[in-house]
Amino acid sequence: MVATLTKLSRRDFLRSGLVFGAGAAGLAAGYAAVPDVFARAVYAAKSEGVVNDKVLVMIQLAGGNDGLQTVIPLQDSQYRSLRPTLGKSADEALPIDASYGLNKNLRGVKGLFDQGKVAIVQGVGYSKPSFSHFDSIRVWETGDPERRQQDGWLGKTIAANYDSAGHPLVGCACGTTNVPGALRDLEATLTVVNSQQSFKFNGGDDMEKAMGALYTGTPGIYGALFDTAVTTARDTVAQLKTSASAYQPKAQYSDDAKLVFSSKNQLSAALQLAAQLIVTGTGVKILHVTLGGFDTHYTQQQRHDDLMGYLDQAVTAFYTDLAGHGMADRVLIATWSEFGRRPRENASAGTDHGTAAPVFLIGDTVNGGLVGTQPSLTKLDASGNLGYDVDFRSVYQEILESHLAVDAKEVFAQSFEKLSVLKS
Amino acid sequence: MDEPERTESPVLTRRTVLAAATAAGIGVAASRLLALANEPAFTTVPVTGSLANKGGLDWVSPLSSDNAKVAHLLRRATFGATQAELDQARSDGYAKTVDRLIETPIAEPPVFPGGDDASQEKGLNVGQLQQWWLDWMQTTPTPFGERMTLFWHGHFTSDFRKVTPQTPFIYWQNLTWRKMALSDVRSMLGQVTIDPGMLRYLDLGNSTGRNPHENYTREVMELFTMGPEAFTEDDVKAAAKGLAGWREPLTQAMIDAQLARAMQRGNAPKNPPKADTVKTGIFERQRAYTGPAYAYLGETKVWNTDLVLDKIVAQDATAPFIVRKVLTHFVTPMPDDAYVTRLAASFRKSRYSVKQLMRDVFTSPEFTAPAAYRTLIKTPTEYMVSIAKALGDRTTTRLMLASGQGMGQTLFDPPSVGGWPENESWISSNTMLARANHVTGVLGQIKRLPSAGNAHETHLDGVLSAQTLKLLNEAGDDKKRWAIVFASPEFQLK
Numbered sequence: 082m083v084a085t086l087t088k089l090s091r092r093d094f095l096r097s098g099l100v101f102g103a104g105a106a107g108l109a110a111g112y113a114a115v116p117d118v119f120a121r122a123v124y125a126a127k128s129e130g131v132v133n134d135k136v137l138v139m140i141q142l143a144g145g146n147d148g149l150q151t152v153i154p155l156q157d158s159q160y161r162s163l164r165p166t167l168g169k170s171a172d173e174a175l176p177i178d179a180s181y182g183l184n185k186n187l188r189g190v191k192g193l194f195d196q197g198k199v200a201i202v203q204g205v206g207y208s209k210p211s212f213s214h215f216d217s218i219r220v221w222e223t224g225d226p227e228r229r230q231q232d233g234w235l236g237k238t239i240a241a242n243y244d245s246a247g248h249p250l251v252g253c254a255c256g257t258t259n260v261p262g263a264l265r266d267l268e269a270t271l272t273v274v275n276s277q278q279s280f281k282f283n284g285g286d287d288m289e290k291a292m293g294a295l296y297t298g299t300p301g302i303y304g305a306l307f308d309t310a311v312t313t314a315r316d317t318v319a320q321l322k323t324s325a326s327a328y329q330p331k332a333q334y335s336d337d338a339k340l341v342f343s344s345k346n347q348l349s350a351a352l353q354l355a356a357q358l359i360v361t362g363t364g365v366k367i368l369h370v371t372l373g374g375f376d377t378h379y380t381q382q383q384r385h386d387d388l389m390g391y392l393d394q395a396v397t398a399f400y401t402d403l404a405g406h407g408m409a410d411r412v413l414i415a416t417w418s419e420f421g422r423r424p425r426e427n428a429s430a431g432t433d434h435g436t437a438a439p440v441f442l443i444g445d446t447v448n449g450g451l452v453g454t455q456p457s458l459t460k461l462d463a464s465g466n467l468g469y470d471v472d473f474r475s476v477y478q479e480i481l482e483s484h485l486a487v488d489a490k491e492v493f494a495q496s497f498e499k500l501s502v503l504k505s
Numbered sequence: 506m507d508e509p510e511r512t513e514s515p516v517l518t519r520r521t522v523l524a525a526a527t528a529a530g531i532g533v534a535a536s537r538l539l540a541l542a543n544e545p546a547f548t549t550v551p552v553t554g555s556l557a558n559k560g561g562l563d564w565v566s567p568l569s570s571d572n573a574k575v576a577h578l579l580r581r582a583t584f585g586a587t588q589a590e591l592d593q594a595r596s597d598g599y600a601k602t603v604d605r606l607i608e609t610p611i612a613e614p615p616v617f618p619g620g621d622d623a624s625q626e627k628g629l630n631v632g633q634l635q636q637w638w639l640d641w642m643q644t645t646p647t648p649f650g651e652r653m654t655l656f657w658h659g660h661f662t663s664d665f666r667k668v669t670p671q672t673p674f675i676y677w678q679n680l681t682w683r684k685m686a687l688s689d690v691r692s693m694l695g696q697v698t699i700d701p702g703m704l705r706y707l708d709l710g711n712s713t714g715r716n717p718h719e720n721y722t723r724e725v726m727e728l729f730t731m732g733p734e735a736f737t738e739d740d741v742k743a744a745a746k747g748l749a750g751w752r753e754p755l756t757q758a759m760i761d762a763q764l765a766r767a768m769q770r771g772n773a774p775k776n777p778p779k780a781d782t783v784k785t786g787i788f789e790r791q792r793a794y795t796g797p798a799y800a801y802l803g804e805t806k807v808w809n810t811d812l813v814l815d816k817i818v819a820q821d822a823t824a825p826f827i828v829r830k831v832l833t834h835f836v837t838p839m840p841d842d843a844y845v846t847r848l849a850a851s852f853r854k855s856r857y858s859v860k861q862l863m864r865d866v867f868t869s870p871e872f873t874a875p876a877a878y879r880t881l882i883k884t885p886t887e888y889m890v891s892i893a894k895a896l897g898d899r900t901t902t903r904l905m906l907a908s909g910q911g912m913g914q915t916l917f918d919p920p921s922v923g924g925w926p927e928n929e930s931w932i933s934s935n936t937m938l939a940r941a942n943h944v945t946g947v948l949g950q951i952k953r954l955p956s957a958g959n960a961h962e963t964h965l966d967g968v969l970s971a972q973t974l975k976l977l978n979e980a981g982d983d984k985k986r987w988a989i990v991f992a993s994p995e996f997q998l999k
Contacts, residue, residue: 143921212723212741213733215923249934258913258935259926273933275911280938284945284988292941292992295972299994300564301879302838306932307994314934378708378720428716429708434723464738 133486135446136359136412138352138368139235139263140396142388144376145214148421148438150385152201152455153182159458166430167382177201178451186390189397190441197449198400198409199441200502202476204456206437206469210420214376214434217419222262224474224493234477234492235367236266242487243270243366249316250358250365256351261369267306272317276347277325277354281318289315324361331405332356332398348372348391352399360406366485375418381431400443410445413484413503415476424458425465436462437469440476446484446504453500475500564995566875567966574599574873576966580999581835581881582606582867583648585891588963603867607860611650611683614641620676624762628670632906635916638679639902642890653686653859654679655886656834658916659924661697661729663706665917672759674702675917677784690730690827690857694814698725699786701753707922710753710786714794717745724922726817735822736802743801747808750793754781818857824849828862835866837877838928844871879968879998882931885912887999888940892947892991895964897955904946911939944991948984957986965995 150167153174154160161168174182175191183191193199207226211217216228223230232240239252252271254261264271274280282289296311298304334353351370358365372392377385396414403409421438437456456467475497481489483503490496567573575594579586583606586594594602617637623629645651661682665675678700685693697703703721704710712718722745727733757780767773781787788810798807802816817823828849832840848865855861866872883891889905889912909915913936919925948954961967961977969977973993980986990996 211733212738213727214921215728216733254933258911258933258939259920259930260933273935275935275939279911279942280935282938282945283942288941288945288988288992291976291989292937294976295970295989295993296937297972298970299972300970301994301998302563303882303929303932303998304994306929307937307997310932310934310937314938317934318938376720378718379711427718428713429711429718431708433719 134411135484135486136366136368136408137235137480137485138355138370138399138412138414140348140392140414140416141261141263141369141371142375142392142416142418143218143371143373144418145217145420145422145434146375146416146418146438147377147381147385147432147435148203149424150381151184151187151389152177152203152439153184154180154455154458155182156180157458160424163425163458165426167426167432170382170386181451181455184386184389186386187393189393189400190443193397193400193443194449198445198447199443199449200447201451202440202442202471202500202502203451203453204437204467204470205440205453205473205476206420206467206471207473208469210436210466210469212420212434212464214419219262221417221419221473222265224477232266233261233263235263235369236269236271237492238481238485238487239264239271239367240266240268241491242485249313250320250363252367252369253355253358253365254369255354255358256347256370261371264367264369270309270313272313274317274321274354276350277321277357280321289318320363324357324363327361328357330356330402332401334398334402335394346372346374346391348395349398352395353402356399356402356406359403359412360408377422377431378427378433379429379431381426396443404445412444413446413480414441414443415480416441417473421467423465424461424467436466440473442476442480442502448502448504452502471500472497476502479503564879564968566878567968568873568875568878571595571599573966575602576963577873577878577999578602578606578867580883580891581872582863583652584642584887585894585964587894587897588959590894591963600868603864606649606867607687607864609647609650611654611686612645612647613680613683614638614645617676621673621756622758623670623673623676624756624758625671626758626762626765629665629673629676631665631670631675631917634665634676634679635906636902638916639886639890639905640899642886643893643899643902650683650686652887653863654683655884656831657682657686657693659919660830661693661700661703662919662922662924663700663702663917664919668702668705671762672701672705672753673756673784674700674705674753678702679917681784687859687863689855689859690823691814691818693859694725694730694817695811696785697729698748698810698814699751699788701784701786704751704753704786709748709751712745712749712751713792714746714749714796717742717749717794719745722748728923730817730826731820731822732826735820735826739800740802743799743808744813746794746796746799747801747813748810750788750790751786751810752789752792754783754785754787756780824853824857827857828852831862831866833927835863835881836869836872837880840871844869879995881999882928883997883999884925884931885909885914885936885940886916888912888997889943891964891996892944895960895991896947896951896987898947898951901947901950904943904950908939908943908946911942912936913939940997941992944988947991948988954983954987957983957990960986960990964990965993969993969995 150170153171155171155174155176173185175185175187176182177194190199207220211220219228220226222233224234243251249270249272252264252269254264254273256275257273258275260273292311293315296308299307330353334349336347336349348370355368355370374388400409403412417440418438420435422432422435426432453471456470462468474493478489478497479500479502481487481492483505568577572595576591579591579594617634620629642651663675663678668675681696681700685696707721707724708718709721719741723741726736755778760778760780764773764777798805801808825845829840829845832845851865852862871877886909889908893899893901913931914925961969973995976989977986980989
């Protein structure tokens with residue numbers, strides 16, 4: 082109980098000071114309230130511990146993925162009329178039922194769909210949608226369309242549910258250098274690993290120990306974040322070393338397909354690292370990876386098809402690897418993107434910022450098939466955009482409750498319409 | 506053995522000792538700062554941070570002293586300082602240093618070889634371009650201008666991936682941003698809007714009156730000037746019409762490369778295009794909007810680029826939005842509303858003069874208030890350049906490319922159109938590891954290191970945590986001492 086109270090007061094302090102910006106005066110006064118166990122308490126163990134053995138992997142399609150070029154309407158003449166150039170994709174799409182086909186490059190995902198391992202939730206969005214990348218990313222990251230929340234929904238989930246003592250990898254962002262917004266929570270234990278190869282102290286033990294000694298009880302508003310980051314880095318180095326030697330990939334990963342346009346996109350490498358962390362039993366629960374380049378305002382066709390192909394390769398290898406290790410029934414892969422794109426293509430054979438789009442859920446625990454209803458292309462709103470059918474938080478709730486078996490209400494403070502896309 | 510270097514540590518006179526103690530905000534004379542052969546180079550005396558540190562509290566600000574203020578200014582307004590730069594600024598005093606920073610015309614970098622001739626045949630070498638800029642950050646006589654150029658690079662941002670290295674555009678953009686860095690926001694918007702790199706990055710170069718593009722239009726309002734709440738979707742569509750009609754310029758090298766390719770395919774055009782003589786977008790009336798008047802931000806007329814930009818700077822949201830971003834970058838991670846309002850009023854009154862704004866920032870009481878001390882995190886670029894300057898070394902530029910990536914910042918390659926995030930976003934397990942590894946790399950590479958005897962004063966204000974102090978005292982040679990200085994939390998902050 083004491084630990085919990087301490088945690089809350091620190092949390093309140095940081096919220097009022099660092100995050101919500103109470104102003105310099107309030108912040109200065111707040112310092113005195115910070116107990117010196119601050120940094121250590123960020124690691125304070127949650128007594129409930131690990132709830133089950135499931136793992137979640139979120140794949141962000143950054144920039145706004147065009148849902149209508151991902152799950153393509155095959156029979157809808159309105160689709161072809163709104164998209165004189167892009168609409169030809171319907172001819173090459175891979176049909177999944179009479180009305181819809183997957184992008185021609187989603188061959189591996191199509192194979193998994195046919196085996197009942199892919200659920201596609203159509204028309205996922207929220208009301209009064211924002212067309213700003215940053216606002217809408219924040220909405221999806223925090224699960225709050227009102228944009229008042231700062232903490233990420235995954236970060237909150239970690240903070241509320243997982244025993245982090247000795248497990249720096251409970252939450253892990255792979256293939257990036259900074260903490261993704263969805264994982265952000267000052268109490269969440271998480272690590273960020275850009276690349277497995279470079280994640281070590283080049284200065285050896287001396288430098289590692291010096292860093293550990295330097296970042297202990299660091300003063301100032303960033304003190305706890307600094308100390309936590311360095312402690313986590315050291316723990317992660319140790320865990321990665323063990324984990325790397327125990328891991329034998331059971332699939333071929335390749336980053337060859339990455340585009341020049343988005344050559345920072347190391348999705349395959351990031352997912353392979355995710356697989357390594359999962360199959361070697363590091364205790365990782367929630368992973369986040371990103372594929373960028375989806376802001377296709379201009380000559381979209383080739384670029385979007387390439388991105389689909391790269392996504393498909395990476396995800397298929399990842400699934401195969403997990404299945405080869407007998408872990409496909411423990412791991413759920415889910416995609417998200419800040420918005421879909423405008424149904425009517427623009428004059429540059431691209432598309433502008435839109436609204437609702439499909440979400441993919443992949444793994445052995447899904448009830449495969451199409452879920453939800455594709456919003457009508459003939460009933461566009463005043464801005465020429467789609468309505469939505471499923472609130473994105475219904476998907477989050479389903480993931481939290483059916484897959485991770487944790488209380489979604491603790492994260493969102495409300496309940497949403499129940500989806501039944503996962504086997505409980 | 507590093508012993509010879511040890512004996513080169515400056516012998517501190519009573520005067521410098523007293524100055525050091527004053528800088529640390531205490532009146533205690535540190536009497537045992539001499540670096541003797543068998544004694545630690547540092548004493549436990551000049552430490553104020555550790556008092557607070559025991560309770561997990563704040564750094565104790567030394568900013569009541571003019572010398573500490575000057576160091577604070579150089580950390581935030583430039584890329585840290587060499588000992589000589591710091592001595593000069595301290596001798597000038599705070600006010601005169603602010604004057605000099607703001608009023609000295611920004612020095613131009615050397616020409617980037619081949620930059621103007623980039624084409625499909627021979628693209629820009631982006632790695633070399635990044636090194637060219639990092640070199641200039643280390644050597645420029647006007648580092649404040651360079652810091653402002655870097656700030657605008659993150660604000661009016663573009664990346665080489667979309668702009669592509671097959672044009673000179675991303676190089677030109679850097680030159681343009683430097684030239685305009687201390688001008689006024691209205692003039693800047695005029696240049697930003699028709700900057701060739703920007704025309705491509707946010708698609709305005711493909712926007713026509715018949716089919717207006719929304720990408721640049723949305724971002725110029727949301728991210729560059731007004732913020733997301735100050736306009737509607739209809740305003741985006743309206744401004745898109747007004748801003749349409751620009752195309753990218755063509756250089757002779759770009760045309761030659763296109764012709765060479767066309768000839769290889771056997772379809773060379775009879776009338777190849779002529780090279781443009783300007784390094785900005787070209788307005789083509791026939792591509793602009795020609796329809797009737799329409800409403801934009803509550804006013805109905807036939808809008809054009811100038812009128813749209815005039816309208817944007819006439820919005821009440823614009824000055825506070827830019828000021829808040831500047832304050833978050835230069836003063837405090839959470840500027841309060843009154844502070845923003847005050848500086849925004851002056852900014853707008855000055856017709857958005859950047860010099861006026863930055864003078865207001867550096868002379869505002871908030872900038873040197875104790876509450877502002879060490880509340881900002883050095884960006885990776887600032888961190889790396891300030892290490893090079895502290896060591897008086899210019900040989901680690903290549904290392905900075907790889908290190909910067911691990912810390913989350915690669916020049917000409919922002920993570921998104923929003924540029925780089927600020928402050929606490931720079932802290933993660935990966936970035937802290939990358940910072941430590943950069944220190945290892947730098948110190949492993951430089952053959953002759955200067956004495957670190959006074960580094961805790963020059964670069965850390967003598968305000969040290971108990972841990973930093975302890976490790977400095979345990980460090981047996983200059984290399985180890987520099988490693989502790991640069992790896993310390995104190996040095997990450999500004």
